Amino acid sequence: MVCKHRTTFPHHAMSHALVPRPLLLQRSSHDVDEQATLLQGWQQDYVQLSSGAFEGRFVEARLARMHLFVEDTSRRLLQRGARPADRLALGVPLSLGRGPVSFCGHTDWQGPAREAHFCSFSGADGFEFMTPEGLSMAGLDLPLDELLALATEEDHPALGRLASQAGLHRADPAGLRALQEQLSGALALITALPARQDDERACTQLQQALMSNVLALLPGSLTPTAPHRAAQLVARAQAFVRDDPETPHTVATLCQALGVSRRTLQAAFQQVTGLAPAAFLRTVRLAGARRALKEARSVAEAATQWGFWHLGLFAQDYRALYDELPSQTWRRLHGGPAALH
Structure with a gap:
């Protein structure tokens, strides 16, 4: 329209x-x-x-x-x-x-x-x-x-x-x-x-993440992928992320690296893992943020380094995965109350 x-x-x-x-x-x-x-x-x-x-x-x-x-x-x-x-x-x-x-x-x-x-x-x-x-x-x-x-x-x-x-x-x-x-x-x-x-790097990553979410709104439908090809594609995606563990990849950057459409990647992940590629990448980014908490001056610094700009949702997802809040992790690692800045 x-x-x-x-x-x-x-x-x-x-x-x-x-x-x-x-x-x-x-x-x-x-x-x-x-x-x-x-x-x-x-x-x-x-x-x-x-x-x-x-x-x-x-x-x-x-x-x-x-x-x-x-x-x-x-x-x-x-x-x-x-x-x-x-x-x-x-x-x-x-x-x-x-x-x-x-x-x-x-x-x-x-x-x-x-x-x-x-x-x-x-x-x-x-x-x-x-x-x-x-x-x-x-x-x-x-x-x-x-x-x-x-x-x-x-x-x-x-x-x-x-x-x-x-x-x-x-x-x-x-x-x-x-x-x-x-x-x-x-x-x-x-x-x-x-x-x-x-933090120029974090802001650039935020732009990448926003662009990825915009591309996800474009019209299109999921198309089934042959089981063998789907498994190969998911394996390639996981290897790409594993080989570059310090970058918070998005679905769009993953599609670009693998040379496939967003819908093809989505269909392959759903067939093989039962997860959307965004959910898989979220767990990888949460692991990165957890590592970053060891050196970060604050919870916000660790979160934004890994593409989490909504601290409430970050804390919610982090707790669901690790059974503790990121502030609790930070306090355990550094002692004293968690810094927000």
Whole structure:
């Protein structure tokens, strides 16, 4: 479902495009015009549609070549804007609030599947978004060239469509939930511990993980793989990870290294191990984080080194696997209370 609406923008919405911004920005607003200017380079224009005082909140982080943000708006708005063709900008709702919502004229955000959609903002025609009251939207803006380089050839047409025209898209709920948790968790951690922005390697790994989760949202179906070939593929995947134990691989980087599609890898792992490749990689990353706790100055440092930017989910998964919290491991190894920073 794509947007056919060409948007024109007022001068005030474009005048902020070249203003330098810090790596981490937190702002609140009581004016819709001011709120529209907070996303740099989006050429946005907001019109308030429902009555009452407006309250807005905006948190963003710019890390590596990616841009993450969460925007909360209290009133129903008409939002118009555009993104350049060399970027892929996606919106994932954290809460759709109250009342009707439409994106580029499509109202699929209704009924039981209300939460199982995301929107692509990119495209020459721009986007038009009629938001509900109480919207909380997480956004992710990534370089298209790096996404294409990480994707398999079969994913290139879908990526091209996402980047060329704004639209509303149905997604696998589990995959969408994983991206929601990753976006909101990363921003919460960076906001609480801004020093983690300075770890260039960890931020680059976060970008890789986010790109992998975006590729997982692309349409496609699992295709069975011959048992012998599936076993060989899983063995190759495990050997590749075993030979590079200090890198927190993602499904996308594993597919790239093995020269197979995401769906082929998924089908092979399900047939041979009963696990998704993401679940296998999560256990490998948890083992890496456990090793990192021996030298790390904090739990957060060990977690983010291995691609865990949502500390609550990291602690939950770690405890399920090792029967103790990462803070307990850190305290046992270092003595004294676990450092968070």
